Amino acid sequence: MFGFSSAQWKGFLLLVALIIVLPYVLYPIFLMRVLCMALFACAFNLMIGYVGLLSFGHAAFFGMGSYVAAWTIKYWHVDAVVAIILGGATGALLGLVLGYLAIRRSGIYFAMITLALAQMVYFFCLEAPFTGGEDGIQQVPRGHLFGVINLNHDMAMYWVVAVVFIGGFLLIHRIIHSPFGQVLKAIRENEPRATSLGYRTDDYKLIAFILSSMLSGVAGGTKALVFGIATLTDVHYSTSGEVVLTTLLGGLGTVFGPVVGATVVTAMENYLAQFGSWVTVTQGAIFMICVIAFRRGIVGEIGAALKLGL
Amino acid sequence: MSLSRRILLGTAAAASTLPLVRRAHAQAPTLKIGVLNDLSGPYRDTGGVTSVICAKQAIEEYASANGLNVEVISADHQNKPDLAVSIARQWFDRDGVDVLMDVPTSSVALAVQSVVREKNKIFLAVGPASIALTTTQCSPNMITWVYDTYMLAKSTGGAMVKAGGNSWYFLTADYAFGKQLQADTTKFVQAAGGKVLGSAPYPFPGTTDFSSFLVQAQSSGAKVLGLANAGGDTVNSIKQANEFGINKSMSLAALLMFITDVHALGLQTAKGLVLTESYYWDLNDGTRNFCNKIKGKSPNNWPNMIHAGCYSATLHYLKTAKEMGAAEAKKDGAATVARMKKLPVEDECFGKTTIREDGRHLVPAYLFEVKTPAESKGPWDYFKLRVTTPADEAALPLAEGHCAFIGKA
Amino acid sequence: MIMIFGVPGPLLFGQLLLGLINGAFYALLSLGLAVIFGMLNIINFAHGALFMMGAFAAWMLLQYGGIGYFPALILAPLIIGAFGILLEKTLIRHMYKLDHLYGLLLTFGMALVIEGLFRNYYGSSGLPYQIPGVLEGAANLGFMFLPIYRGWVVAAALVVCFATWAILEKTSLGATLRAATENAALVQAFGVDVPRVITLTFGGGVALAAFAGVLAAPIYSVNPNMGDNFINTVFAVVVIGGMGSILGAILSGFGLGVIEGLTKVFWPQASATVVFVVMVIVLLTMPRGLFGKRA
Numbered sequence A: 001m002f003g004f005s006s007a008q009w010k011g012f013l014l015l016v017a018l019i020i021v022l023p024y025v026l027y028p029i030f031l032m033r034v035l036c037m038a039l040f041a042c043a044f045n046l047m048i049g050y051v052g053l054l055s056f057g058h059a060a061f062f063g064m065g066s067y068v069a070a071w072t073i074k075y076w077h078v079d080a081v082v083a084i085i086l087g088g089a090t091g092a093l094l095g096l097v098l099g100y101l102a103i104r105r106s107g108i109y110f111a112m113i114t115l116a117l118a119q120m121v122y123f124f125c126l127e128a129p130f131t132g133g134e135d136g137i138q139q140v141p142r143g144h145l146f147g148v149i150n151l152n153h154d155m156a157m158y159w160v161v162a163v164v165f166i167g168g169f170l171l172i173h174r175i176i177h178s179p180f181g182q183v184l185k186a187i188r189e190n191e192p193r194a195t196s197l198g199y200r201t202d203d204y205k206l207i208a209f210i211l212s213s214m215l216s217g218v219a220g221g222t223k224a225l226v227f228g229i230a231t232l233t234d235v236h237y238s239t240s241g242e243v244v245l246t247t248l249l250g251g252l253g254t255v256f257g258p259v260v261g262a263t264v265v266t267a268m269e270n271y272l273a274q275f276g277s278w279v280t281v282t283q284g285a286i287f288m289i290c291v292i293a294f295r296r297g298i299v300g301e302i303g304a305a306l307k308l309g310l
Numbered sequence B: 001m002s003l004s005r006r007i008l009l010g011t012a013a014a015a016s017t018l019p020l021v022r023r024a025h026a027q028a029p030t031l032k033i034g035v036l037n038d039l040s041g042p043y044r045d046t047g048g049v050t051s052v053i054c055a056k057q058a059i060e061e062y063a064s065a066n067g068l069n070v071e072v073i074s075a076d077h078q079n080k081p082d083l084a085v086s087i088a089r090q091w092f093d094r095d096g097v098d099v100l101m102d103v104p105t106s107s108v109a110l111a112v113q114s115v116v117r118e119k120n121k122i123f124l125a126v127g128p129a130s131i132a133l134t135t136t137q138c139s140p141n142m143i144t145w146v147y148d149t150y151m152l153a154k155s156t157g158g159a160m161v162k163a164g165g166n167s168w169y170f171l172t173a174d175y176a177f178g179k180q181l182q183a184d185t186t187k188f189v190q191a192a193g194g195k196v197l198g199s200a201p202y203p204f205p206g207t208t209d210f211s212s213f214l215v216q217a218q219s220s221g222a223k224v225l226g227l228a229n230a231g232g233d234t235v236n237s238i239k240q241a242n243e244f245g246i247n248k249s250m251s252l253a254a255l256l257m258f259i260t261d262v263h264a265l266g267l268q269t270a271k272g273l274v275l276t277e278s279y280y281w282d283l284n285d286g287t288r289n290f291c292n293k294i295k296g297k298s299p300n301n302w303p304n305m306i307h308a309g310c311y312s313a314t315l316h317y318l319k320t321a322k323e324m325g326a327a328e329a330k331k332d333g334a335a336t337v338a339r340m341k342k343l344p345v346e347d348e349c350f351g352k353t354t355i356r357e358d359g360r361h362l363v364p365a366y367l368f369e370v371k372t373p374a375e376s377k378g379p380w381d382y383f384k385l386r387v388t389t390p391a392d393e394a395a396l397p398l399a400e401g402h403c404a405f406i407g408k409a
Numbered sequence C: 001m002i003m004i005f006g007v008p009g010p011l012l013f014g015q016l017l018l019g020l021i022n023g024a025f026y027a028l029l030s031l032g033l034a035v036i037f038g039m040l041n042i043i044n045f046a047h048g049a050l051f052m053m054g055a056f057a058a059w060m061l062l063q064y065g066g067i068g069y070f071p072a073l074i075l076a077p078l079i080i081g082a083f084g085i086l087l088e089k090t091l092i093r094h095m096y097k098l099d100h101l102y103g104l105l106l107t108f109g110m111a112l113v114i115e116g117l118f119r120n121y122y123g124s125s126g127l128p129y130q131i132p133g134v135l136e137g138a139a140n141l142g143f144m145f146l147p148i149y150r151g152w153v154v155a156a157a158l159v160v161c162f163a164t165w166a167i168l169e170k171t172s173l174g175a176t177l178r179a180a181t182e183n184a185a186l187v188q189a190f191g192v193d194v195p196r197v198i199t200l201t202f203g204g205g206v207a208l209a210a211f212a213g214v215l216a217a218p219i220y221s222v223n224p225n226m227g228d229n230f231i232n233t234v235f236a237v238v239v240i241g242g243m244g245s246i247l248g249a250i251l252s253g254f255g256l257g258v259i260e261g262l263t264k265v266f267w268p269q270a271s272a273t274v275v276f277v278v279m280v281i282v283l284l285t286m287p288r289g290l291f292g293k294r295a
Helices: A007-022 A028-050 A057-077 A079-101 A109-125 A154-174 A179-189 A193-194 A201-227 A237-250 A257-271 A279-293 A297-306 B002-025 B046-062 B081-093 B104-120 B148-164 B176-191 B211-220 B233-242 B259-265 B285-295 B305-323 B327-331 B332-344 C009-040 C047-065 C069-090 C101-124 C147-168 C171-184 C184-189 C194-216 C226-241 C246-266 C274-285
Strands: B029-037 B069-074 B099-102 B122-125 B142-144 B165-174 B195-202 B224-227 B250-252 B276-278 B345-347 B351-355 B363-368 B384-391 C138-139 C146-147
Touching: A007 A028, A007 A154, A007 B104, A028 A154, A028 A179, A028 A201, A028 A257, A028 B081, A028 B122, A028 B233, A057 A079, A057 A109, A057 A201, A057 A237, A057 C047, A057 C147, A079 A109, A109 A237, A109 C101, A109 C226, A154 A179, A154 A201, A154 B332, A179 A193, A179 A201, A179 B233, A193 A201, A201 B081, A237 A257, A237 A279, A237 A297, A237 C101, A257 A297, A257 C184, A279 B345, B029 B046, B029 B081, B029 B305, B029 B327, B046 B069, B046 B099, B046 B305, B069 B081, B081 B104, B099 B305, B099 B345, B104 B122, B104 B142, B104 B176, B122 B332, B122 C101, B148 B176, B148 B250, B148 B276, B148 B363, B148 B384, B165 B211, B165 B250, B176 B195, B176 B224, B176 C047, B195 B211, B211 B233, B211 C246, B224 B233, B233 B250, B233 B259, B285 B305, B305 B345, B327 B332, C009 C047, C009 C147, C009 C171, C009 C194, C009 C226, C009 C246, C047 C069, C047 C101, C047 C194, C047 C226, C069 C194, C101 C226, C138 C147, C146 C147, C147 C171, C147 C194, C147 C246, C171 C184, C171 C194, C184 C194, C226 C246, C226 C274, C246 C274
Parallel strands: B029 B069, B029 B099, B099 B122, B122 B142, B165 B195, B165 B224, B224 B250, B250 B276
Antiparallel strands: B276 B363, B345 B351, B363 B384, C138 C146
């Protein structure tokens, strides 16, 4: 039902196994960050990998999802699930508005419009009182799941994040391997032909954009709950750049690429934090190496070497 | 068979007690200090590596001579609250860090302090400026060490007015810190009988060209241009103010500026500027002595008040830990901080000082004027002292701060 | 005093003039970007970093070589232009056959590396660079004081912009360049060394950025982040003007400078974002920008 090949099923099972085992070995907060970023990257990958449009403004959805989830759980005391859903809804709504404007263009112009629109969202977040400006929304409680389970225990929160991630991951692949997904693929391969066959390509692209932005909002909302904070960094263009880097490094258009990319980039950021500017230099170097020699990304290269689609 | 199993179990049980026994005779527990600041961005020279060097200096001087094992680690928070929160959690949960030090950028400090409180560790907030840290967001686990927006506003603002600068125009970075600095300074200006003629809030971050705002300031006719900004913005706005000849008709008051920024500007541009710090290397023998120890290790970046603060805070923490015993000091952050407040503070940088109940380390505020190139006789000889505000006057009165945990057990 | 929309007349004219001055800067900076995109189809995200290197080169020439501002105006672009040629030969040329977006990503990465390295070695506080003595001071124009240096910036920018446009549109060298990008094989058949021409063009675009950097050094703080603040605005300028058009970049550079200047008077907090609003409007109504060539 997800259209996974047998290699991809094995990969998926391995992924689930790691998600279950790793928190007992590695630091759960680190893993939660990886999962949130991986979901964000998977959502982004939907646009670039399957629709063929590079958005340079996805931080807008991630960040707004983050703010709304943080705000509703802190001031309205909603349930954790509700907060995350609201984050996703915000992402979707914003995706509808921004997508409607941006979808008319393609290629570099699409990238530039999304960048410009995301900058405007950033400006809004900077000025609007509810976001707390530079301070962000702080001391966001994790609340209770379904009113019962206390999420302040890191492991309880971890399982919630894991479920959200796996749910999002499967949802994306269900979308891709459906008739809708087939049309998207057709549009990516040859848009004029798809139009000539009677498909309203702009509508399809917009729907994909909304799905992508919704899941970005979910990722942002979840992240806000894990760390108890929603800040301007989440809507800044450097976060947009980071998700591009993550997906590129992992492998554009691959199933597991975004997850691998998110792991590497998050690990690098965390463990190199003491070296200051070298993080920026390393990120830049990775970008360059990937683009010149490594365009298929880690998973892409592994897949090509093993002659499997991953 | 069963015998050998019993023997095995018995040996295993005995063996497992051995490490425990050995540990009791092992060295004293290690105190771990984590310096979290901006190592790569606009505040890299204001704090940065030199803060770590100063913390290590305190450790070198005190630790082994007093039987303490101390370790220092550092990380770059890149001025991002979420990254800082993530690093702080990891440091507390996994790496056994006891004390968080420095943390410039008030939004980051505010985010981190709730983690410190949750984990009951210690936060020696040397870097951030916001007065909220000792008022609305005060915490029994935190001490601000060298300055806050009130001190800056009172010293620079109040003193300027007394010196004749009684009409002001503000150039303000349009975010919480800049607006607060403007608000605090306005209060002092008005209290001293001065007037605020207007302000120009500019988008933060991202503005490099201040010419329009400066021209508006000039046309207001105010005597003083108050720069409610920091770091690169301050440097840029001063350069451009010079360019437009504003320094000929208005006095420039840099509400937050460090000697490291003056170094970046050069005396030719910075001459005549007025700013407040609580430490300057050439104030007295103590401060000079401290500077001599540091400048060899950090030749391009001589110590400013934040660097001196990291040294002073570390030293005081170690003295307190020695009194309490290292194991005790590690256990309960709030209790250790309470003890630190009881012990009088004394070092070369700030002399004899005290820490107030709300977590404010009381230090005098010095209003400096930047020398002209001709007046400067040697490297980093940049300041002349204009006015000293004594320690107890340089801080917001305790009653006005409404700090929530004072008076409770 | 005349009041226009609640703002004193002299202040408004002063702001317009300042806006024009900034516009000159944007125009000059976006010129290099437009040349590189127009001729080479590469979106050079590293432009801001190269601009910063130009300013640093001027500083280094003064610091280590005692070479002053005016010689630096020539030398720095040459040095950084040579560096650009090196980049083109080793890295950029792999991007020509690929989708535009890879060029964007590569140069984005380059910008991160260059800025990160400079931040590591030079910190972020900024380095001092003085306005050359002969250009110091301000002229009293009645409604405001115009620093002479800023006047010089406008003049230099206009001269260079005009010269670049003239070379590319009016000379045979320019014609060759334009032909080479439209049909490389044919031009090569005529005996022109096309790869060399392309390399030199890239170097030229980079040199323009470095020239802007030297002009900026005395006014803005010479620090590794100085490119960042410009790059977004400059991209907007190029997109609005039309991605391949030199004239478009120049005109929209000046135009946006004025718009930004006016915003600073009426709604200062929005002045950083107004450029993006204009960009979105233009992109939606005129997809190729004001003067854009067919992509």
